[in-house]
Amino acid sequence: MTFLAIYNNVDYNPGYNSATIAHVRIVNQRPTSTNQPLLIKLTNQTIEATLNALEDLKNWPDNWDSYGSVKPLVSAIENANIFSQKLFNLTSESGHQWTPPHISADHNGEVLLEWWHKNKSLALYVSSSEINYIKAYNANMKDMKDGCLQDINASTYRDLFEWLNTDELRNAA
Amino acid sequence: MSLETQPDFVADDEILYRSIPVKTGYDYSSDGQLNFSSSAFQDRYQKPSVDRAKLCNNDPKHTQQKPTDGVIKLIVGEIREEIVEVESTPLRQYALDVIPDPIEASSLQKANLAHALIISNPQYHNDTGFRKAQRRLAYIATQNNPSWLIPPQE
Numbered sequence: 001m002t003f004l005a006i007y008n009n010v011d012y013n014p015g016y017n018s019a020t021i022a023h024v025r026i027v028n029q030r031p032t033s034t035n036q037p038l039l040i041k042l043t044n045q046t047i048e049a050t051l052n053a054l055e056d057l058k059n060w061p062d063n064w065d066s067y068g069s070v071k072p073l074v075s076a077i078e079n080a081n082i083f084s085q086k087l088f089n090l091t092s093e094s095g096h097q098w099t100p101p102h103i104s105a106d107h108n109g110e111v112l113l114e115w116w117h118k119n120k121s122l123a124l125y126v127s128s129s130e131i132n133y134i135k136a137y138n139a140n141m142k143d144m145k146d147g148c149l150q151d152i153n154a155s156t157y158r159d160l161f162e163w164l165n166t167d168e169l170r171n172a173a
Numbered sequence: 174m175s176l177e178t179q180p181d182f183v184a185d186d187e188i189l190y191r192s193i194p195v196k197t198g199y200d201y202s203s204d205g206q207l208n209f210s211s212s213a214f215q216d217r218y219q220k221p222s223v224d225r226a227k228l229c230n231n232d233p234k235h236t237q238q239k240p241t242d243g244v245i246k247l248i249v250g251e252i253r254e255e256i257v258e259v260e261s262t263p264l265r266q267y268a269l270d271v272i273p274d275p276i277e278a279s280s281l282q283k284a285n286l287a288h289a290l291i292i293s294n295p296q297y298h299n300d301t302g303f304r305k306a307q308r309r310l311a312y313i314a315t316q317n318n319p320s321w322l323i324p325p326q327e
Contacts, residue, residue, distance in 0.1 A: 064194070064197070065194045065197065065198075065212065065215050066192065066194065066238035066239060066242070067215050067216050067217070067221070067222060067238075068216065068217035068218075069215050069217060070217070102200040102208075102210055104197040104198070104210055104212035105197075105212065106211075106212065106215060106304075107215045107216060107217045107219075108217075108300075112210070112211060112212055114200070114210055114211065116200070116202055116206075116208045121208070121308065121311075121312075123211055123304070123308065125300075125304065132300075132301070132304075134211075134301070134304055134305060134308055136305075136308050136312070138312060139251075139255070139308075139309045139312035139313050139316070140255055140309070141255060141257050141305040141306065141308070141309050142255070142257050142258070144305050144308060146301050146304075146305070
């Protein structure tokens with residue numbers, strides 16, 4: 001869990017709502033007492049947790065899933081890192097809130113990023129050179145849409161994420 | 174019991190167990206909804222392993238790969254239900270199936286007479302076919318498992 005810690009120049013007072021901010025930093029723990037800085041939950045607003053989770057993939061061993069998958073490829077992880085930062089920027093520019101993906105890998109070492117919204121799901125498979133996606137809104141394979149991206153830009157961002165985040169139940173295309 | 178006496182067909186109403194890796198195989202939506210990841214159904218041979226409940230005394234513990242893993246159930250008929258038409262002329266279709274795959278004891282592994290495989294018939298012709306099958310299994314798992322048979326230990 002990530003929090004934004006706001007420190008001020010006076011002793012922290014829970015009832016004091018207009019403190020002068022001296023500095024701000026990201027911390028990874030909850031406050032342990034009432035004498036801690038004001039902490040604001042930031043999980044849906046920063047990319048830090050996503051980048052940390054991607055970095056952690058480098059520590060996964062072969063057969064991490066007990067079903068014989070190879071460990072995630074470093075080249076795929078690095079591409080996923082670059083891609084995630086571009087995606088984060090596009091999300092910010094479009095005025096939407098960043099939703100961290102669920103991060104795992106597939107059996108041949110590609111990085112798997114997944115998002116869900118109501119019944120919809122979006123899965124992105126990131127290799128060292130390209131990104132393949134699957135959009136789905138139910139269990140029927142015939143209704144799922146797939147494609148390949150060489151890169152992410154404002155147009156492809158809209159195609160994928162505006163589709164995901166609308167409440168329209170159909171229209172996977 | 175010898176392998177020859179095992180049933181050679183998995184019935185539509187059979188329950189299957191699948192072990193789900195802790196954290197990586199699932200996630201929770203902001204409303205608390207449990208969603209299964211495609212990675213919950215990985216397999217390097219594109220034939221995810223499951224156990225047939227009735228052949229392991231209906232004990233999901235039998236299927237758990239690691240002490241921290243969760244275990245869920247799937248129903249065979251739901252996996253088989255969809256037939257996908259890939260081409261209309263000539264007609265080319267494929268569907269998922271569940272086939273028995275009992276494992277005999279060896280120096281590498283224990284016997285598992287309940288073991289079965291989720292396959293495509295005919296075989297997937299590319300990664301995308303298998304990935305859609307994984308997505309299908311994840312949706313079915315999400316529908317069937319509002320809670321775990323064995324919860325993962327995070």
